[in-house]
Amino acid sequence: LQEVANDFEKLLVNDEDCNVIIYVGENENMKEIHAHSCILRIRSQYFHTALSKKWSEKKDGKFIFRKPNILPHLFDMIIRFIYCGRIDLEQLQGPEILKLLVAVDELRIQTLIDHIQEY
């Protein structure tokens, strides 16, 4: 299982066959994150809906998605959790963690909410 998690993390780094581009943050802080729609959709109801036919915005065969109200580095942690199911909360300060919790709550990733609250 550990191995699977590692390999999935590699997917995120390589951005092989990516079909989702997420623009996170606002203005100068904006960051572009590449991901795979199938993984996002299977891991989160939020993304499942957002990337569904009804709502999705596509460009050059890729989903374009904007998430301005979440800080890029936090979103990065979230998406890593989505891919490999683990998160290192040690590197965050108290207020940062609260922000993360808020973001996760918005995205309703229940396992992660529980994890952070426990922490």
Next chain:
Amino acid sequence: MSSRKQPKGKIRPPKKPNSADAQFNDNWDRLAQAIREIHKKNASILSFEELYRNAYNMVLHKNGDKLYNGVREVITQHLEEVAVSQVVPAFPLSGASSSQTNPNGAGGANFLKVLKTVWEDHTTCMLMIRDILMYMDRVYAKTANVPLVYDLGLDLFRDTIVRSQNYPIQNHLLEVLLQQIKLERENEIIDRTNVKASIDMLLELTDASTKDTVYATDFENKFLETSSEYYRVEGQMLVGEYDAPEYMKKVDKRLNEEEQRVRHYLSQTTEPKIRNIVEEELISKHLKTVIEMENSGLIPMLRNEKMDDLGRMYKLFGRVVKGHDEMKSAISDYIRELGKAINETVTSNTTAEGGNAASGDKQTGATVAVRWVQEVLDLKDKFDKVQNLALSNDKAFQTSFNEAFEYFINKNSKSPEFISLFIDDNLKKGLKGKTEEEVDSVLDKTITLFRFIGEKDVFERYYKQHLAKRLLLGRSVSDDAERGMIGKLKVECGYQFTTKLEGMFNDMRISSDTMTDFKEYLDKSVLEKPKLDLSVTVLTSTFWPMNLSASPRCNLPPELTKACGTFQNFYLGRHSGRRLTWQSNMGTADIRGSFKARKHELNVSTYQMVILLMFNDKQDGESLSYEQIKGESDIPEADLKRNLQSLACAKYKILVKEPKGKEINPGDQFNFNNDFTAPLQRIKIQTVASKVESEGERKETREKVEEARKHQTEAAIVRIMKDRKTMEHNLLIAEVVKQLQSRFMPNPALIKKRIEALIEREYLERATGDRRVYNYLA
């Protein structure tokens, strides 16, 4: 954002304009507008993320309730508009005119189509609204304990469209649905998809108070009511117009149709209900009518062996409670009726025959018996076939058929005798054409009839008589066949029933051994050899149906008496303590007669031999009177008459009777017929062997059977009391009946008499305290 349109929702102006409220208003305006766009099918211009975030913010800032209520209002408003602009214009013309102008229900179909579109639009929109309000659903709806937004949408649709207070949408919808179904029942083609869409819609909506589907609360009952009415009318119409097979085909078709209908566009929960209605209206209500239809009902079907129709009736009627019972009783009655008819032909034949019985042709008696059994067997075959092919071997039917057979077979008091005669006939006639297998299968069937006989002991008595004649006169097909038959009886009635029959066989075997020994004995002995070959069969008196005390007297010629004496000495020398009684009425003899034309070897009964030997001493032309013969031979009158008849009036006329005629009367004169001619060297003079008993004989048999029953009843009582020591009257009677019913049905009065008799003889006593209780006295 929207510059094209002002928000229509009743959004209250902020009371205290502060940043939170401003934020709220801003968020809500965007959302309300978005929902309107969704309703206009303009969703592609919207951003999911943004709307989601708006809803998220509102819920996060504790404005969930406002959001929720706002959404409710926007949706309601939209649905009201839809009702006015789309649904109401599509109302089919109501009243009588609609059926005239739209005989195919086109207006109704169109209405359903509009409703279908409206419903589909609504659900699509609700899905999208649900998407953007996902956060509200998850966080607010749960804590506030309100329905999820999608369910809210369904409820709103129910209240604003389907059960609209303002427009008669509900009435129209139900009416149209029922009309469509009615059209389809009348073989019109309808668009099932539209109907199905509406039904599905009703199924998806939930009634607020009953928590049941709107389908169940609003539609189903109406549907069932209308169907009930429809089939009531149709049932009456069909019963009047069609014959039974046609009617059942129609019903079958209706049942299939309704099942199909439910499967295609109604709810599965309706299936049993509508089925019940059709069954009730088309089957239960017309059960009797259909069964009793004059030229096509159950009885004609049976008569013409319409297996398909019978099978259909069995299947259809099996669906309703009383169906099979009605069928069973109708068929049973029919069997009884047929059985009665068979019995009647037999009795009318026997009475007709009774008139000329004395004239000698008693063979018809046996034929009547054989025909009776054969007819019963044919009837049984017929109903076995029905049972097999049409009634899927239903056990309950089998039982009631059996009861019916039992009933009419036992109605004929001669049935035990007839069945025994039938077996007799087959075991004798086997020689004439039938193979052993055929005989065997006939006998197997006969056993099934035997099962129906209540008075098995009477049967046993007749069977013994017939078997005795077969054995002694050497007329049975084969020992194997006889043993086979006894084996079958043994299977049916157990060891007890057949011991005596088996004993009879043993006697036959031992006798043939004895005869071999006797011959050897004669060869070795110094005694004067008898002038004739004597062959003796020694029978155990208890096994054989002979009456020792009434052993028929007869004056045998001296040669024979002497030979008998020799045998008696021989036999008693070997087995001491036994008593031999000669049954001269059972024997046969071979004698040689010289006639003018040639010599013939005559095979005759002992009595006939005695009679013929008397003429040896007479001159040609000298005659003997009936009285003379009777006096000299001392043969019992009935036997004498019969034997004279077979000598003088049957096929071979060895004697000439004066005056001529078929009857033997006192005063008749007999002459030896010197002019007798026959093509064969060896002639067998037939004595009528097995026949239906005459009234007197029957009465005698009855009496014997009654006597035997007394003994058996007493034996049973003693057996039971010995075991129980003390017993209550009713229990004792029940137990006795139980033990004896395999042989005959004892009636309680008989048992009671036997108990009294046993008390008298001090086997039993009444208990001192309770007079209904008996004690056994060892």
